[in-house]
Amino acid sequence: MKSMRITHHPVLGKLEEKREVKFTFDGKPFSAYEGETIAAALLAHGVRTLRIHEEKKSPRGIYCNIGHCFECRVRVDGKSVVRSCITPVTDGMSVESGMLNVSASMKGVKP
């Protein structure tokens, strides 16, 4: 997949080189620039679907990108409801789309 990074910008200039860190999303390895958000790092690799809706099962991605709407929520190192658009990636972080561990009631199944 082609990188979506804007390396040259006519007004903002050249993209600064930053240290790379590694993380996983649903078990798959990805790289990110140190300090960037989970949502930006995934989109740079063309990943748009961050979770599956708990009831409707429809794919969801970022909407507001500034922490207001909670559409981008993921599970990070076991902690749920983390907003991927305002959470920086750290080295070795494990990010999950949140659908792997949802409870039966969240899946709409009577326990």
Added chain:
Amino acid sequence: MIDLVIVGAGPAGLCAAIAAAENGLKVCILDEFIQPGGRLLGQLHQEPNGYWWNGIEEAHKLHKKAVQLGVDIHLGVSVYDLQKAEKGWFVYSSDKIFESMCLLLATGASETPIPVPGWTLPGVMSIGAAQVMSNVHRVKPGEKCVVIGVNVLSLAITRELQLCGVEIEGILLPHPNLVSGESADPERVMQSLLRLSHLAPSPFIRFGGKWVTPKLAVQFFPKKGFKMWGIPIQVRSRVLSILGEKQVEAVRIANVTPSGDSIPGTEKEISVDFVCIAGGLTPLSELAAIAGCPFQFFAELGGYIPLHNEYMQTDVQGLYVAGNITGIESAKVAMAQGKVAGLTISKDLKALKDITKIEDAVKNVVVTRRNAMIQFHPGIEKARTELYNEFSRSRGKMISI
């Protein structure tokens, strides 16, 4: 104890912190984003004299100054509750409870969504989301897009997307529904476009702004739209729905009559890989409600506004507001308001060295407002006067209780 806790490290919060710290106050700013600067970070506008307003650079300057003055800035910290203490405030955050004498809410604005069938598909985002993705994170949200909603913010940001190499299929009207309101009415939209004639490189808008009524302009509106910076603006077409299996693949559009009815048989699909929704801005003011501030509705200012005066004081003792929480305006106005708040708080805590500075700063807000390149609404100044009058009336009542 901290003298002043500020929620929000946008232009208003940073400028308030600078003014307060210059007068010797101990200031702490809390912000949930990864960088200081708020929505200023994404902004990139060319002013009529050709100068580029580069929000990242402006934010860096303010941040550096605040740090030099000893302001303590905590990033990645969300504030979710407030409680009035006997003397001052308890501020509940995702990090810890902060305690301070005074509290300034500079939380800015949020975007109003316009629901469209298919809008939950990955690849549909608010126009501000696309701005932050491309200008702050430097990641392109997609290759080809359609923008839903014709307004000053969508025009400005679509141009920024074009600078990043995104292909713009057009800026179109939304489908009329309970939420989209006036933004789906061609004539109302034309009216607001004509007000932007000072920005317009397009002869259609420049000419229209001076001589033509919105009604006539909509009737003579070129069928294919007209272009501004090469971007097709179509106030005679609307997006009916967004299509795609797992992510955005296309939009379905139709032409509309000047009065806003869809023309049967004109429906067609355009293939795009992302869609931006531009529904306008509204003050992000929940924390002011929690703190017990009274509110009043002002359409010109973008919604419900916590009552306050020109010195940025609210009805609640020790609580202040500045920036877009007081009404939607551009970053320069937010900066000027922040300075007023910082000075007023210094005065209220008996730390202000030069009292004449406050009146100068208040005047500067008015001048900055009049000179602002991006005017979000023509009635801002009048609405502000009404708001301040309302504040003095309600305060009179409060004091007599």
